Amino acid sequence: MIGPEGAIIKVAFATWNNRIAPQFDAAGHVCLVETKMGAIIHAHLEAFRTKLPVKKVCRLVELGVDTLVCGAISRPVQALVEAQGIRVVALVAGELSEVINAWIKGGLDESHFTMPGSRDTEW
Amino acid sequence: MGQDEHSRQRDVILDSVNEGVFTVGPDFHITAFNRAAERITGISRQEAIGKACCDVFHASICERECALRRTFHTGRPVFNATAQIINNQGQRVPIRISTAILKDDRGSVIGGVESFQDLSQVEQLQKELESRYTFEDIVGRSNAMMQLFKMLPQVADSASTVLIEGASGTGKELFARAIHNLSPRRRRRFVAVNCAALPDTLLESELFGHKAGAFTDARRDKTGRFEWADGGTIFLDEIGDISPAMQVRLLRVLQDHMVEPLGTLQPKAVDIRVVAATNKDLAQLVRAGNFREDLYYRIRVIHMLLPPLKDRREDIPLLIDHLVGKFNRLQGKDIAGVSGDVAARLMTYDFPGNVRELENIIEQAFVLCRGGIIELRHLPPELRALGATGLTPSGSMNLNAMEKHFIAESLRICQGNRKKAAKELGIDVATLYRKIKAHAIEVPEADGRGRRR
Numbered sequence: 385m386i387g388p389e390g391a392i393i394k395v396a397f398a399t400w401n402n403r404i405a406p407q408f409d410a411a412g413h414v415c416l417v418e419t420k421m422g423a424i425i426h427a428h429l430e431a432f433r434t435k436l437p438v439k440k441v442c443r444l445v446e447l448g449v450d451t452l453v454c455g456a457i458s459r460p461v462q463a464l465v466e467a468q469g470i471r472v473v474a475l476v477a478g479e480l481s482e483v484i485n486a487w488i489k490g491g492l493d494e495s496h497f498t499m500p501g502s503r504d505t506e507w
Numbered sequence: 508m509g510q511d512e513h514s515r516q517r518d519v520i521l522d523s524v525n526e527g528v529f530t531v532g533p534d535f536h537i538t539a540f541n542r543a544a545e546r547i548t549g550i551s552r553q554e555a556i557g558k559a560c561c562d563v564f565h566a567s568i569c570e571r572e573c574a575l576r577r578t579f580h581t582g583r584p585v586f587n588a589t590a591q592i593i594n595n596q597g598q599r600v601p602i603r604i605s606t607a608i609l610k611d612d613r614g615s616v617i618g619g620v621e622s623f624q625d626l627s628q629v630e631q632l633q634k635e636l637e638s639r640y641t642f643e644d645i646v647g648r649s650n651a652m653m654q655l656f657k658m659l660p661q662v663a664d665s666a667s668t669v670l671i672e673g674a675s676g677t678g679k680e681l682f683a684r685a686i687h688n689l690s691p692r693r694r695r696r697f698v699a700v701n702c703a704a705l706p707d708t709l710l711e712s713e714l715f716g717h718k719a720g721a722f723t724d725a726r727r728d729k730t731g732r733f734e735w736a737d738g739g740t741i742f743l744d745e746i747g748d749i750s751p752a753m754q755v756r757l758l759r760v761l762q763d764h765m766v767e768p769l770g771t772l773q774p775k776a777v778d779i780r781v782v783a784a785t786n787k788d789l790a791q792l793v794r795a796g797n798f799r800e801d802l803y804y805r806i807r808v809i810h811m812l813l814p815p816l817k818d819r820r821e822d823i824p825l826l827i828d829h830l831v832g833k834f835n836r837l838q839g840k841d842i843a844g845v846s847g848d849v850a851a852r853l854m855t856y857d858f859p860g861n862v863r864e865l866e867n868i869i870e871q872a873f874v875l876c877r878g879g880i881i882e883l884r885h886l887p888p889e890l891r892a893l894g895a896t897g898l899t900p901s902g903s904m905n906l907n908a909m910e911k912h913f914i915a916e917s918l919r920i921c922q923g924n925r926k927k928a929a930k931e932l933g934i935d936v937a938t939l940y941r942k943i944k945a946h947a948i949e950v951p952e953a954d955g956r957g958r959r960r
Contacts, residue, residue, distance in 0.1 A: 406565040407593055438642070438660045438689045445660075456565035459597035460643040467656035474597075477562040500563050501550035501595035 393419050395487065396444055398454035399429070402480050408454035409437045409461050415480060416447060422488055437461045444470055453487060455499060475502035514539075518552075527602075527623045530609060531560050531575060538618060547602070547625045549595030560621075566602070567591045575619045578606040589626075598832070599643065601626040631836040642685035645678060646829045649819035655682070655811060662809055663689035668761065670746075670806045671784040673813030676863030679784035680744065682811060686782055687740040695739030698732050703745035707753060711769065715756070718770035733766045733777050740780045746806065747787035747798065754799045761805045781806070816858040816865065823854055826862060830869040831881075838873055845872075845881040852883065852890055860947035889946075911946040914939070923951035 396414040398405040405411035411432065418426040430447065432440050441464050444452060451471040462472050476483060476492060477499045486492045517539060521528050527544035529537050540555040540563075548555075550563055561569040568574060568590040578585055584607040592600050602623045609618045634640060642659070645652070662669060663686050671679045680699060687697040705713060712722075716731030732741060749757065760766055761781060765774040783806045792798035816823070831844055845853070849872075858864050872885040883891050889911070914932065921927035929939040943950060 400570045406561040406569045407567060409591075409593070409599075410567040410570060412570055436689070438663065442660045442664065455562070456593040457597065458593050458599045458643070460645070462597065463648060463653070464642075464656050464660065467653045467659075469657075477559075499565070500554035500558050501548065 390420070392425065393451070394447065394449050395419065395451045395453060396430075396447065396449045397480060397484060397487075398452065399480050404453070404455050404476050404478055404480065404483055406455045406477075408440075408452070408457040408474075410435075411440070411454070414444075414449075414452075415484070416449070417484055417487075419488065424484075424488065427484075438464065441465050441468060444468070453483065453492070475499040524622075527625070528620065529555070529560065529564075530618055530620045532618045533579075533616065535560050535575065537563060544623075547594070547600060547623065548592065565593050566604075568604075574604050574606045575621055578608055578619055579616075582608060584608070592623075601630045628836045628839065631833060635837065638684075640681050640684050641688045644829075645681055645685060646826050647819060647822040648825060649814075649822045651814040651819045652822060655813070658809075658811070659685065660689065662686055662811070664691070665809070666780055667808040668780070668806050669782045669809040669811060670789065671782065671811045671813060672789065673784075673786065674815050674861055675786050676858075676861030677813040677815060678862055679786075679813060680742065682813065683740070683742040683782040683784060687742075687780075690740070690780070692739050692780060696736050697740050697742065698736035699742040699744060700732050701744045702753075703748035707750045710749070710753060711756065715766050716768035718768055720770060722769065728768075731766060731768055733760060733779060734768075734775060736779045737777045738779075740782055743781060743783040745785060746783040747785035747789055747792055751799070754802050758799065758802045758805060761802070816861045820854055823865070824850065826865055827853065827869065830866055834870060834873045840873065840878070842873065842876055842878065843880050846883070848883050849881055849886060852886065856890060858947075859949060864947050910942070911948060914942055914946065915948050918943075918948065918950055925950070 395417045397417065398408045398411040399413050399415045400406070400411060405413070413432065414430050416428055416430050417424055430443075432443060434440060434443075437458075438461075441461070444465065445468050449470055451473060452465055453473045453476050455475065455477060457465075457472065457474045462474065465472050473492065476497055478486075478497045483492065483497060486494065486497055491497075518541070521539060521541035522543075524541060525543055527547045528539070528541045529544050530539040532538050537555050537558055537560050540550075540552040542552075544555070545551055548563065555563045560575070561573075568588070572588075572590075574585040574588045574590075584605065586605050588604045588606075590602055590604055592602055594600050603626055604621060604623045606619055606621045608616055609620055611617050634644075647653075669683075669686060671682055673679050683699070684697060687693060700710075700714065702710060712729065712731070714732050716729050716734055719727050743757075760777075763774075764777055764779070766777050767774045789798055789803055789807070793800050793803045816826075827845055827850065831842055834840065835842055853865070853868070860867070868887060868890065869881070871887060872881040875885040876882070914928070917928040917931045918925070921931060925939055925943075926936055929936045932939065934942075942948075
């Protein structure tokens, strides 16, 4: 996913066990990836020090995240994240590295990165 | 028996069970998924089979406390663990889980089975009983609501006093509870006080407490609400209705964080967060000299203005969905939603009573609608009429609209004095209150007790 020329895009991938975490509300970590012109310039694992979803949202804001890629996310928490101006790409499943690569190439729409049951839903 | 026949029989048995049931192999990929599991998760069996159970179930315990993993490790079943899943609509569903090991004829482990029960109805009933509403009960995606959501995490995190302004029925207490439940004080009490509901002397005793003998009938010590809320949050509703004397006492609490129960000279320190709310324009009251300016600025450190429902009509479909789900759980019904006509009518209605009025409309429809979807005939008469203006096709006023008009007019003439208005109308005060509520009539504010319906 290439942003405006020269712009650094920060994407947080909710992660667990080297996979996309099944539920953002309960996720313990995000992999923070910074990209520029479609290339990864920095990546690190960030542990949430809280179980409260709202605090996790605050942390994403502090980290300057532009987009959150996650598995399931409850509607209210999604509204809270989006209200902060953070784009949410939800119901993503798969190995973390594969998902990140697909994201960079703009190929996250492929069905094998989609959680079951998400085809009919508009979250 | 062939493998297919065996699978078919197993599915028939599992589908006859009312609890959600799924089985996994040793790799945690789903091998069977019954009909109740489809219903609770919103995911079809076809889609679920062969997938990692965490990607289908996405439960709160998947990461750290997976019940199946524990069963695999210990070899012992888990009974009645609780968790929350998120269904395919993004709704959080509370569940109770039990697990067991699956073994073949030779005793080798071939997988595990998990059964789960939907506790949504129980949780909804508990919420109703304990008024335990949270941020999740605030529904909306409109710009106005998104602006409020944007500030909510930071507001909750701070210790500053909050003033919530908004018309009746816009959800001021819901926001106050959300602020508390999202704050570091969430494990302590949330104490709500309606300042307009009590006369001054009672309110004083209620807020500050008293010592035995402080006044006639004060037979024993009473802990005040401020002290009761120590460490937590106190919600002062209808703050615009408190007397000048009470304003001074409240100002001292906000300045010094000390309360002085009646009948004692020994002040007590309290650690409370104050969230105040009003349906009045507090700034206007300050300008009119009816509310202390210093108290106003003490209260209005953070200001939240809740929009009326007519200013966020785009949220009405979401609210209808939310309320239909809520009453289905509360009343054990299975109503699918509202008809297109009903949705269209509700989208154009002005809702003087805001979300509370919409909730009352849906609740009434649930009483009248036995199943299927809510039709126009299940709505209150004033909403069934074309244009919902109360005018019949001939242009004359129907009986219901006429009654509303008479009551509103009497209240206007009596400057909001309900007792006088009831006398004028020849009905008792209780009946008048009921009709004010039923017709969602805005009572003029001139009687100084606030605008109510």
